[in-house]
Every structure is written in structure tokens, then in C-alpha cells.
Amino acid sequence: MFEQRLAALRRSLAQSNLDALLVTYLPHVRYLTGFSGSNGHCFVGKRTEYLLTDNRYRDQVKEEVHGIRVVITKKSLSEAAAGLPVFSGSMRLGIESQYLSVAGLATLKKRLHRVTFVKTQSLVERVAAIKDKSEIDSIRRAVDISERVFRRIVEFVRPGMTELDVAAEIGYLHRKLGAEADAFEPIVASGRRGALPHARASSKKIRSGELVTLDFGCRVKGYNSDLTRTVAVGRPLARARKIYQVVQDAQRIAIEAARSGMAAKALDGVARSYIRKKGFGRYFSHSLGHGLGLQVHEAPRISSLSKDVLLDGNVVTIEPGIYIPEFGGIRIEDDIVVRNTHPEVLSRSPRELLIL
Amino acid sequence: MFEQRLAALRRSLAQSNLDALLVTYLPHVRYLTGFSGSNGHCFVGKRTEYLLTDNRYRDQVKEEVHGIRVVITKKSLSEAAAGLPVFSGSMRLGIESQYLSVAGLATLKKRLHRVTFVKTQSLVERVAAIKDKSEIDSIRRAVDISERVFRRIVEFVRPGMTELDVAAEIGYLHRKLGAEADAFEPIVASGRRGALPHARASSKKIRSGELVTLDFGCRVKGYNSDLTRTVAVGRPLARARKIYQVVQDAQRIAIEAARSGMAAKALDGVARSYIRKKGFGRYFSHSLGHGLGLQVHEAPRISSLSKDVLLDGNVVTIEPGIYIPEFGGIRIEDDIVVRNTHPEVLSRSPRELLIL
Numbered sequence: 001m002f003e004q005r006l007a008a009l010r011r012s013l014a015q016s017n018l019d020a021l022l023v024t025y026l027p028h029v030r031y032l033t034g035f036s037g038s039n040g041h042c043f044v045g046k047r048t049e050y051l052l053t054d055n056r057y058r059d060q061v062k063e064e065v066h067g068i069r070v071v072i073t074k075k076s077l078s079e080a081a082a083g084l085p086v087f088s089g090s091m092r093l094g095i096e097s098q099y100l101s102v103a104g105l106a107t108l109k110k111r112l113h114r115v116t117f118v119k120t121q122s123l124v125e126r127v128a129a130i131k132d133k134s135e136i137d138s139i140r141r142a143v144d145i146s147e148r149v150f151r152r153i154v155e156f157v158r159p160g161m162t163e164l165d166v167a168a169e170i171g172y173l174h175r176k177l178g179a180e181a182d183a184f185e186p187i188v189a190s191g192r193r194g195a196l197p198h199a200r201a202s203s204k205k206i207r208s209g210e211l212v213t214l215d216f217g218c219r220v221k222g223y224n225s226d227l228t229r230t231v232a233v234g235r236p237l238a239r240a241r242k243i244y245q246v247v248q249d250a251q252r253i254a255i256e257a258a259r260s261g262m263a264a265k266a267l268d269g270v271a272r273s274y275i276r277k278k279g280f281g282r283y284f285s286h287s288l289g290h291g292l293g294l295q296v297h298e299a300p301r302i303s304s305l306s307k308d309v310l311l312d313g314n315v316v317t318i319e320p321g322i323y324i325p326e327f328g329g330i331r332i333e334d335d336i337v338v339r340n341t342h343p344e345v346l347s348r349s350p351r352e353l354l355i356l
Numbered sequence: 357m358f359e360q361r362l363a364a365l366r367r368s369l370a371q372s373n374l375d376a377l378l379v380t381y382l383p384h385v386r387y388l389t390g391f392s393g394s395n396g397h398c399f400v401g402k403r404t405e406y407l408l409t410d411n412r413y414r415d416q417v418k419e420e421v422h423g424i425r426v427v428i429t430k431k432s433l434s435e436a437a438a439g440l441p442v443f444s445g446s447m448r449l450g451i452e453s454q455y456l457s458v459a460g461l462a463t464l465k466k467r468l469h470r471v472t473f474v475k476t477q478s479l480v481e482r483v484a485a486i487k488d489k490s491e492i493d494s495i496r497r498a499v500d501i502s503e504r505v506f507r508r509i510v511e512f513v514r515p516g517m518t519e520l521d522v523a524a525e526i527g528y529l530h531r532k533l534g535a536e537a538d539a540f541e542p543i544v545a546s547g548r549r550g551a552l553p554h555a556r557a558s559s560k561k562i563r564s565g566e567l568v569t570l571d572f573g574c575r576v577k578g579y580n581s582d583l584t585r586t587v588a589v590g591r592p593l594a595r596a597r598k599i600y601q602v603v604q605d606a607q608r609i610a611i612e613a614a615r616s617g618m619a620a621k622a623l624d625g626v627a628r629s630y631i632r633k634k635g636f637g638r639y640f641s642h643s644l645g646h647g648l649g650l651q652v653h654e655a656p657r658i659s660s661l662s663k664d665v666l667l668d669g670n671v672v673t674i675e676p677g678i679y680i681p682e683f684g685g686i687r688i689e690d691d692i693v694v695r696n697t698h699p700e701v702l703s704r705s706p707r708e709l710l711i712l
Contacts, residue, residue: 037554056554056642095458102461102475103453119458168531175524180556181541198393198412200536286412 001134002067005032008127009044018118019091020045022081022108025099027294028124034064036222041077042068045086052080078104082111094120122299129291129299130313135223136337136346139292139315142179142218142225143335143346149173150214150229150349157356159208159233163188166214167201174218183217183224183296194230194329197286197321208234211328217296224296226317227347228333231354240330243280243322244353247330250274250320251351254288255336258343260312264302271320272304280322289317292335314338315346357490358423361388364483365400374474375447376401378437378464381455383650384480390420392578397433398424401442408436434460438467450476478655485647485655486669491579492693492702495648495671498535498574498581499691499702505529506570506585506705513712515564515589519544522570523557530574539573539580539652550586550685553642553677564590567684573652580652582673583703584689587710596686599636599678600709603686606630606676607707610644611692614699616668620658623666627676636678645673648691670694671702 009032013021023029023042029051030036032044037057043050052071053061061070073080093112095105097119109117131139149170156169167186174182188201191210206212210233217226230247232240254271268288275284287303292315300308302316310316316338321331332351337344365388369377379385379398385407386392388400393413399406408427409417417426429436449468451461453475465473487495505526512525523542530538544557547566562568566589573582586603588596610627624644631640643659648671656664658672666672672694677687688707693700 059552060554097459097462098457100458101454102451102456102458103477105458106453106475119462121459164531164534168528171531172524172528175520175527178520178559185537196415198416 001132002032002034004132005127006044006049009124010046012123012127013044013094016094016118016120016123017092018094018120020086021094021096021120021123022100023096023124024077024104025096025124028096028128030222031124031128031294033068034066035061036064039077041081043081043084043086048086050084052077076107078107079111082108087112087115090114090116092116092118094118094123096120096123098122125299128293130311131293131315131337132313135293136315138221138223139225139335140346142183142220142223143227145174145177145179145218145220146216146225146227147347147349148177149216149218150227153214154231154354154356157206157212157231157233159206162203162205163190163193163201164203166206170214170216179218179220181219183219183226187213187215189213189329192326192328195323195325195327197323197329197331206233209236210234211236211240211330213329213331215331215333222294224292224294225335226292226296226333227335227349228319228331229349229354230330230332231356233356236353236355240328241353243324244330246275246278246280247320247322247332248351251318251332251334254318254320255334255343255345258310258316258318258336258338260310260338260340262310264300264306264308264310265304267310268302268304268306275320275322283322283324284320285323286321289319291316310338312338312340357488358388358390360488361483362400362405365480366402368479368483369400369450372450372474372476372479373448374450374476376442377450377452377476377479378456379452379480380433380460381452381480384452384484386578387480387484387650389424390422391417392420395433397437399437399440399442404442406440408433432463434463435467438464443468443471446470446472448472448474450474450479452476452479481655484649486667487649487671487693488669491649492671494577494579495581495691496702498539498576498579499583501530501533501535501574501576502572502581502583503703503705504533505572505574506583509570510587510710510712513562513568513587513589515562518559518561519546519549519557520559522562526570526572535574535576537575539575539582543569543571545569545685546589548682548684551679551681551683553679553685553687562589565592566590567592567596567686569685569687571687571689578650580648580650581691582648582652582689583691583705584675584687585705585710586686586688587712589712592709592711596684597709599680600686602631602634602636603676603678603688604707607674607688607690610674610676611690611699611701614666614672614674614692614694616666616670616694616696618666620656620662620664620666621660624658624660624662628660631676631678639678639680640676641679642677645675647672666694668694668696
């Protein structure tokens, strides 16, 4: 599993004419080595790789990391990396410039005079965007837990509860059903607050007649789920039903259209142009979706500006939404695996408007 | 409140002969401006300051940020920062080199030819280490919630439950009692697993006769609590009682010794030398404590290597522990405010060994 990931990364390094890469971003360190601690760097050379961490993780490394040399250090990880025995002679070392700090690079440069530092972008992220079977299985398990939580939550929600009450219940059920943690703080946005796509749960009470957007996910073996349903508490307005139908239809045609080889921005356009045609274009204020894995947001990005191309094995969210100030918002989000043919939809919760 | 923080930072900039500072680390951006979103930079000049963020946070900024100019941008924040109208002429701009990425600095340098970039370290962190009254009040509220959770948890824990069951209950109660979130994933480590200071909760069942270490905290207005108690489920071994007493005494004398003006490493030494004298020196494998605020771990660091000096208004944890492989571990952690006289102890849960 890790051998294949390292081999894919090495192909990518060779294409960029690099001898090695220093990986400092923790989700990528975990992806390449299995190490899940809070302090780690990873060096990937043509034939060797090293994981660097500190003494707190001595036991954890033994459980998690196999077939990779481990360096336990008391120094900063940049200092320890500069001391690796791999830097004999001149070489081209890639550094992921979005993640390595200015101080970290200064430490490396001070010690490694014969190394040429080459700024790279998204090398590991592009490899990690194509999921293997074990990764998809973990995401599937996380999706399954979140869907069981959703079934219980729709029984639980009652007018008079606060959004925070519902968020607390979601987090509790995630853990009780076997997740490691919430993937992110659950979003529970009711009534007018639904018009804020990134609203967290608040102490606002849920009232009868309101729409409630529930956006939540959990983590299994480090892999995340990310689902959204908007439900009605009591009888919704006709306007809400109409907008809901637009979002539901936009999501369905986007899921049906997703294929490997397609430009991500073209897929965003499928949902966006449908919503625009229905007259709500200016109210769909975010991108259609994003890759999902060890990070809740990762490559590929499915937006109108994205330069990514969808590939077989990408796991992505499809989450159109319409947000009308002073009225509220509706979003529906599912997780799919991109394939050469019809995508595999990991989430199976009903997409029709549920009236509680 | 923010005016005072900005004024303190400006004094620090003047001492370093800097005209301005670009702040890219989110907890520091929040500290200086109040903005709690997930994408923000802050520029602090001699007379002006700017907050930069993106369109998702347009409404949130209006609620959270007052008296500071706001720039909403579609560009990367480094690009947008380079476009601020403050960079006319030559100037010395501080950048926090531990946090600014190599890519971010490259973007700034490409646009700002007349600016001299000066790498700084911990400028904001040192200012933020001295808490004002409103910050201490938020931490006190977070501590209060966590202590109420602890009182309920000791009624809840029963042999046969898993560690994850207990962690789920902690997270649930935090939110139900009004916290925004857990400060970190609760640590529940029972029996031999207690010997791993950083063990998270697992699916291991808690058995009668075991010690259980509970390390948890919550967040109120962005500020964190961080508490640990080790309890016995059923009758503990005499050896466990003896070690518990050593940890409890070490913690008490360290709390009593804490004073502003004291070297943090001297305070670490107070607990460490006591534990060493009792014969457990090699089993106290981490530092005595750390600053606590918008981050769970921040300045000052209370370790044997720390160069920090304790100052009036620091909020720190005092958390000695003894970890014996194959046997288990004991840790007791409280949160205190450092003063010129006796410290103010924010947490009041009993420190005696509780037998459930």
C-alpha cells in the first residue's frame, strides 16, 4: 500500500527531474508512511525514505510505520532532516513550498550548501487524489457511520432544541458508532442562518416551519466523510420546496455527468448552468465540490476556476447549494468515486425533502 | 481590548526596528483582530492595520472585526497583502518565519522590491502570552465547564465501558454545557495504556482495578481549558497509591512555587527534582507544562530546556506525570494564572486519588 504510494510519488519526482522530496505537511506524511502523530517530516529519495519525529512517538511509530527508516530526534525536524546521511554530494531536492515554513527552509539551506532546492506544488496531493481500495473502504465506512447518524438525528430533532443540541448529538453518535472523531465541527444552520454556507451551530432555537441544513462527517482510520442534508421541521413554504427541487435536480445531473477525463470546471458548470437557468445563479455562491480523503478538502477542486481534471479513483463531494439572504439556504451533498463509467455513489441517504 | 493588543505589538515592533508585521498564523490573526475564520492574514503597520480574507467570511467579519480595515479578496492572501496601499517606499517588514510559507514569501518578494523582509520569531506569541482580564474570564469559563463534565464523568464511568465510550460522553457533555467544542480529542487511557502520555481513547474496555487517566478540555470564545485527573476504577494497588502521592505532591509544590519573574525551567526543575528524589525521575518523560489560551499549547513553555521567564498574566498548565511501561501512568493537570504573589488556580477539582 505505502510501497505503491511511494512508487507513484517517485514517478512524479522523476518527471520533475528531482532526486528527492522533503514532505513536511502532516496529512501527506501520514499518506506516505502511515504515521499519524502531530510532529513528523518525511524524506523520499530515489531508493530510500525516512520518517523523522520526536521521542513522544517512539511507541506509536513502531505500531504505525513499517519498512521505512525512522529517526527519533530532539532537534527541530528541519535540523534533523539536514543531518540525514543522504545529502552527500549535489542533488536536486524538492520542497513543497505551500507547506514548508520560511524558517524551515533557512535551517536546511544553512546546512546543505551543495543541495539545489526546487519549489514544488501539490506533488503529493496529486498522487493522493487517486484513492486505492483500502482508502475507499475507509471513506465508505466513515460515510456509513454518518448516514446511520443522520437516520437517528431526523428522529431526534424537535422544535425548541438549539442548533448546538443537535451538533452535540451528532458528535456523540459518531463516536458511539465507532468513528475516531468528527471530520469537522458539525454545521447545523436553521431558518435564516441557513443563508450562511459556513455557519457553525449556534445557540439559536430551531422553530417549526424552518429549514435546517445539517453538514457533518466523521473520520475512520484517518479518512473523512462529508455529507449534507437540508430538512424541513414542520410544513415548509412553497418557495422552499421549489428551491429544494432545483438543488436536488442540479445535484443529480452533476452526479450523473461525473466521469474520469472530464475537466473539473466543466462538472462545476453542469450544476451551475442548470441553477442559473432556473434563475438562482447568483445564489449558488461556492464551488460544486472538492476531493475528500485524509483531508476534508483536497484535490481535485471542482470549481469554475479549477484546472484539475477528474481521474479514475478520485473521491469527491458533489454539493450544490442555493442561499437567499433573509430567507435561508438549501444544500445537498454526497460523496462519490469518479470512474470511467458512471460514478460510484458512496452515500445512500434519501435526497428528497424530508419533513420532520 | 484589541487596541491594547495592537499597542503592545507595536512596542515590540519598535524594539525590533520594524515598520510593520505581516501575521499569517490564524490564532494570532484572531488574537489581534477578533476574526475566527479559516482564511485570514493581518497587516500591522505603525498607524494602520488591515485584515485580509475571502468572500465566504463577508458577514462574519462584520460581526467579529471592528475598527480595523478589511480587505475581501479573490486572490491568495499573500497576493492581496502585496497589493495593500501601505507599501509605498522602502520599509522593514517583519514576517513570522515559523508560519509564513516559502510560497507566500516568494509571492510577496516578487511584488515588493523595495521592502526589506525581516524574519521574526514569536513576536505575537510573546505578546499573547500575557492574558488580559477578558481572556482569563473565557479560560475560567472553559475550565468551569470541564470541571462540571469531570463531576458527571466520575458518576458515568463503569468497568466494561470502552475508553471511546467515555471520550464520547466527555465531548457530548462539553457541548451540552455550552462549550463551542472540545479543545482537543479527549485522552482516556486505562490500565497499561496509561503509560503512553499521548494515548488517545481506544476501543479497549476499562476493567476493575485499573487506573484511568482523563485528559480533556473545551473551548469558550476561542479560549481553551486543559485538565487531567487520574482515577482508580475499583481498589488500586498499593504501588499505584504510592506513585499517585508522588505526582500529587510534585504538582502541589510546583503550583506553590510558581511566580512571575521565575525562569520557566526553574519551575520545571521544582517538580522534576522532587520526582527524581522519590526515585521516579526517568519516568517523568515530558515537560511540566505550557501556556494556554487561543492555542492549547503556546508560550511560555515550562520545560527543562525552556528559555522563557514566567510573567504576571501568563496562564499555564502544571501537569507532572509518572509513566511506567507495562504498569500504567498517573498525571494530574491544573490551569493557573501566574502572578507576582501566589498563583491564581483556575481549576478546583479535588486532587486526591478518587476511587470509583
